[in-house]
Structures are given as structure tokens and as C-alpha cells.
Amino acid sequence: MKASSVFIHLPLLTLQPFCTFLALLVFWIYWVLVLLFLGTTGNPQQSEETGLTEFRLTGTLQYLTWYHAVGLVWISEFILACQQMTVAGAVVTYYFTRDKNRLPLTPILSSVLRLLRYHLGTVAKGSFIITLVKGPRLVLMYLHNQLKGKENACARCLLKTCICCLWCLEKCLNYLNQNAYAATAINSTSFCTSARDAFVILVENALRVAAINAVGDFVLFLGKVLIVTSTAFAGVLLLNYQRDFAEWLLPLFIVCLFSFLVAHCFLSIFEIVVDVLFLCFAIDTKYNDGTPGKEFYMDKALMEFVESSRRLERVVERGRSRVKEAVVSEGAEMKPMAPGTSSA
Helix, strand or coil: CCHHHHHHHCHHHHHHHHHHHHHHHHHHHHHHHHHHHHHCCCEEEECCCCCCEEEECCHHHHHHHHHHHHHHHHHHHHHHHHHHHHHHHHHHHHHCCCCHHHCCCCHHHHHHHHHHHHCHHHHHHHHHHHHHHHHHHHHHHHHHHHCCCCCCHHHHHHHHHHHHHHHHHHHHHHHHHHHHHHHHHHHCCCHHHHHHHHHHHHHHCHHHHHHHHHHHHHHHHHHHHHHHHHHHHHHHHHHHHCCCCCCCHHHHHHHHHHHHHHHHHHHHHHHHHHHHHHHHHHHHHHHCCCCCCCCCCCCHHHHHHHHHHHHHHHHHHHHHHHHHHHHHHHHHHCCCCCCCCCCC
């Protein structure tokens, strides 16, 4: 089942990056305004050196800045998780609808309503787990920058090691959370149950997961490179006609940066769709075998691929069994005679 066919039947998925960016932008503006209010909440004191009035937080108010910083990470991850849950719900509806011409009129809106009604706790828990890992990593990065040039080589190596380990853990948890959201959309189970089921499915299909991730990441990387280079080439052509610009490097760099961000946002939706489709495919092949009453939900092209893969697996198994039988028979023929059984 091609991921492109999902976008053909669900074209509004391409609008998800805009909605997510708008929600993040509104929250970040609100967060900055609250931070400004916090900066003027403490007791006013006049500095003797500069003569300016400073507001210093005392008591429990001094911890509000840290609380506010944790809220920034958590709510940002929560908004991104809502996008993943929405896309997963729409793709699951698409996959497990046998007749694609009878899809709901608004599968994305239905997915959003299910999220708001049933799965907000799941999304909040998953995003909070990411916050528990990302928060310490950001603190260690801040300490590393503050102590740059002051700490010894051992402490610097230890900080970098901790930052790298937390980054790897965060990436693994992000991938597991994304599959847990898809399992929640399929089975309507809690976050922990969905994460366990998704982990079991991924372990059972470890080779397929590795192959899809390797090929998929390479294709997405090529897509980003193609978009950025095409944008840079078009920018050079346009700036070539504008003789008023004495410096091309800065505007061209800004254009390439924005093109990379836009490409990353849209291709991340494509990546989510591919991962959700694979989880649906793994669950479909696990509980269905194509017999009457257990028909596959996948399309015909993917079904033919599964059948050919099963035939190839049967041939390989037969070959292995024949090799084992030959080895056993050769071992029996060459078995040495026991002492005392030789002929006189």
C-alpha cells in the first residue's frame, strides 16, 4: 500500500503542518507574554551600580520560571503529539476501510474529535515522558555552554556523553510514542497498553522495521536535499536579475533555511503516514491470513507481495529442512562403532 495513495484519498493531511505551526505560534506568543509578566512580578529594587529598578523574585515565585520553562517543553511536545495522533487516526481509518470509496466524509475531523474526546490523556502522558528526557538534556546543554573552557577534559567528556545518551533515548521514545499513538487509534487502549503492543509488534518485525527506516530515511533525506537545492538554484536565478543586491549570501541562506523547515514539516507528515501504515500492515498480517472470515485489509498489490514473500519463506524453510536431514543422515552413516562390537 503506497503512502501516496493515502494523500490521494486524504488530501487535507497536507494542511496538518499549517495547523500545528499555527497552534505552536499561538502558544509561544502566550508563553512569551507570561514570561514578561513573570519578569515584573517580584519586589522592585533599585540597583546601586546602574540606578535602574530591578524586579527580583523571592520565595516560591523564584521557582515559577522553571515551572514555566517545563511548561514550554511539555505543551510544545503535546501539540506535536496531537498532530501525530490526528494523522494516525485518519490513516488507521483509511487502512481498515475495505472499500476506499466508502471512506467517511471527514476522516481527519473525525480523528480530531476522537482525540479530544478519548485520547487527550494518552497524548499528555506520551508528551510528558518526552519532557522528562528532553528537560534534563536541555539543562545539561545549558551547563555545557556555561562551563565551556572552565571544566576539565573529563567533565566535558562526561557531559557530552550524557547529552548524547539522552538524545538517543529521546529519539527512541519519540518513535515508540508515535507507534503507541497508532496502536491507540487502532485498539482504543490506554497509553501503556498501546506502547506495549506496539513494542511487541516492532520486535516481531525488527528486520522489516530496520529496512523501512533505512530506506525511508534515505528517501526523505534525498527529498529535503532536492527541495533545498531547487530552492537555492531558483534563488540564485532570481537574485541574478536583481542587480541592486550587493550581497547574495545572506538572503540566499535565509531562503534555503525556510525551504528546509517547510520541507521538514511536510515530509515529517509523510514519515508518520509510512510508520502508521507499516504498523497497520504488521497487525493485519498477524491476525489475518487471507482465508474466508480473516481477509486482509491491505490492497491487492501489497497482498500479492505478501503472498510471494510467504512462498519464498516456504521454499527457504524446505531448503533448510533438507539440509538438516542430509546432515543428520551423514552423521548417522559416519557414526563410529562402539567398542566390543567388531567382528572376530
